[in-house]
Amino acid sequence: MVISTIADQITRTVEGISDTLTSPFTDPVIRLGVTGLSRAGKTVFITSLVANLMDRGRMPQLEAAATGAIRTAYLQPQPDDTVPRFNYEAYLSQLTAPEPTWPDGTRQISELRLSLRVQPSGLLSGISGPRTVHIDIVDYPGEWLLDLGLLDQTYAEWSEAALSRARGRPGGEDYVALVAGVDPTVRLDEPEAQVLAERFTAHLREAREAGFSDCSPGRFLLPGDLAGSPVLTFAPLPTTRYPRGSLGREFERRFESYKRNIVQPFFRDHFAKIDRQIVLVDVLGAIHGGPATLDDLRGAMARILGTFRPGKNAFLTRIFQGRRVEKILFAATKADHLHHSQHPQLTAITEALLREAKDRADFAGAQTAAMSIAALRTTVEETVDHKDGPLDVVRGRLLDTNKQAAFYPGKLPSDPAHLLAPAREGSDSWLDADYSIMNFAPAPLTRKPGDGPPHIRLDKAAQFLFGDRL
Numbered sequence: 001m002v003i004s005t006i007a008d009q010i011t012r013t014v015e016g017i018s019d020t021l022t023s024p025f026t027d028p029v030i031r032l033g034v035t036g037l038s039r040a041g042k043t044v045f046i047t048s049l050v051a052n053l054m055d056r057g058r059m060p061q062l063e064a065a066a067t068g069a070i071r072t073a074y075l076q077p078q079p080d081d082t083v084p085r086f087n088y089e090a091y092l093s094q095l096t097a098p099e100p101t102w103p104d105g106t107r108q109i110s111e112l113r114l115s116l117r118v119q120p121s122g123l124l125s126g127i128s129g130p131r132t133v134h135i136d137i138v139d140y141p142g143e144w145l146l147d148l149g150l151l152d153q154t155y156a157e158w159s160e161a162a163l164s165r166a167r168g169r170p171g172g173e174d175y176v177a178l179v180a181g182v183d184p185t186v187r188l189d190e191p192e193a194q195v196l197a198e199r200f201t202a203h204l205r206e207a208r209e210a211g212f213s214d215c216s217p218g219r220f221l222l223p224g225d226l227a228g229s230p231v232l233t234f235a236p237l238p239t240t241r242y243p244r245g246s247l248g249r250e251f252e253r254r255f256e257s258y259k260r261n262i263v264q265p266f267f268r269d270h271f272a273k274i275d276r277q278i279v280l281v282d283v284l285g286a287i288h289g290g291p292a293t294l295d296d297l298r299g300a301m302a303r304i305l306g307t308f309r310p311g312k313n314a315f316l317t318r319i320f321q322g323r324r325v326e327k328i329l330f331a332a333t334k335a336d337h338l339h340h341s342q343h344p345q346l347t348a349i350t351e352a353l354l355r356e357a358k359d360r361a362d363f364a365g366a367q368t369a370a371m372s373i374a375a376l377r378t379t380v381e382e383t384v385d386h387k388d389g390p391l392d393v394v395r396g397r398l399l400d401t402n403k404q405a406a407f408y409p410g411k412l413p414s415d416p417a418h419l420l421a422p423a424r425e426g427s428d429s430w431l432d433a434d435y436s437i438m439n440f441a442p443a444p445l446t447r448k449p450g451d452g453p454p455h456i457r458l459d460k461a462a463q464f465l466f467g468d469r470l
């Protein structure tokens with residue numbers, strides 16, 4: 001046994017050496033997908049992650065940082081010339097300015113290559129020189145993932161589902177009423193088509209603002225340079241036989257065009273290349289929105305997880321060609337809104353959402369995990385005297401008034417079922433408590449040399465996502 005171990009190590013050592021010799025061609029690459037609905041915290045996450053990998057003083061739970069195996073980290077030109085570059089320097093200087101501000105919302109895909117020089121540890125350490133590992137970070141809207149479901153639907157099926165979902169959602173009744181007065185068999189009139197698309201988009205936007213997650217088609221909310229183009233100028237209509245040249249027939253054609261020209265290329269060109277994935281989820285925001293938005297988040301998480309199971313979908317199976325995403329982390333963001341005494345509850349709720357999503361999506365395969373994180377910590381913790389006894393609060397500078405305030409968002413139950421059951425049953429409001437959120441401004445930083453921006457469990461997230469490959 002001993003002998004075989006030694007022999008094994010010798011061959012591995014030889015491999016290790018040849019690895020370094022051929023290095024420019026064999027440098028390992030990890031493609032890390034970062035997604036989440038808009039405002040979930042993707043931009044802040046990537047900026048803080050990269051800054052904390054360059055200055056690793058606050059990354060003790062990332063093993064390769066703690067042991068000193070990571071020697072340096074630096075940015076390099078990304079491999080994909082046609083994808084916009086993630087504007088790291090601009091975002092970092094905003095977040096670390098003397099009067100820090102949050103970055104503006106981004107609404108498209110972007111990419112950044114971070115390269116790490118890593119010194120192998122153990123037996124190889126003396127023989128083999130440092131090697132380079134590239135982490136290609138790909139930031140893309142979670143809304144685009146939810147579009148996968150459209151591929152399996154006909155225009156009639158989608159229309160029916162979209163109209164029934166619109167009922168009872170913000171702005172939805174208005175759209176349903178508008179459509180009731182429209183005859184889809186009349187000749188297409190472009191201004192009328194535009195009004196329908198605009199009103200449907202307005203409804204999606206309102207629903208999104210009220211905290212609903214599932215507001216597809218995703219490009220309606222994040223149109224980028226496609227705004228106003230015919231591929232986004234359609235909307236759900238009552239189902240019937242649409243004659244040639246009619247409004248309904250044209251909307252049906254544009255729906256198919258959206259699937260073919262927007263949804264499929266994204267999955268084929270970007271999604272299918274991802275190795276590891278983090279899905280940022282604003283769980284606190286969804287709880288604040290009420291039972292309906294939490295229930296909707298539950299469904300959206302199942303659909304997002306379903307996209308990582310290519311076997312279920314013929315199109316995905318074809319583009320993945322047997323590859324698959326190896327690890328998926330669902331991270332509840334903005335945990336700095338809670339005192340750490342409540343983090344276990346937030347994690348338990350996120351875990352329960354993930355467990356249900358796994359059941360619903362019949363998910364097996366990739367390794368999954370749930371965590372509560374804050375990419376950029378904006379608050380400090382305090383315990384204050386309250387009429388019912390001591391209360392664990394957080395204190396920060398409010399975004400709208402610029403004043404310091406202590407904040408208590410409400411008591412999260414230790415049993416996630418206390419929130420998930422009423423959500424599933426369609427309750428109108430939470431029974432026991434109200435949950436509030438506040439928007440904090442980023443705090444001015446006083447950093448020690450070697451420290452990145454303050455965060456909560458960013459190092460643990462990094463360890464799960466790519467620690468095993470360093």
Ligand SMILES: Nc1nc2c(ncn2[C@@H]2O[C@H](COP(=O)(O)OP(=O)(O)O)[C@@H](O)[C@H]2O)c(=O)[nH]1
Binds near residue numbers: 036037040042
């Ligand atoms: N308190 C706190 N707020 C955050 C954090 N990350 C993001 N936010 C808030 O969420 C907003 C959206 O974040 P952003 O990264 O732009 O989201 P994106 O649309 O997913 O890229 C920011 O403007 C902040 O107000 C965090 O770690 N802590």
Ligand SMILES: [Mg+2]
Binds near residue numbers: 042043044105106107
């Ligand atoms: Mg962004």
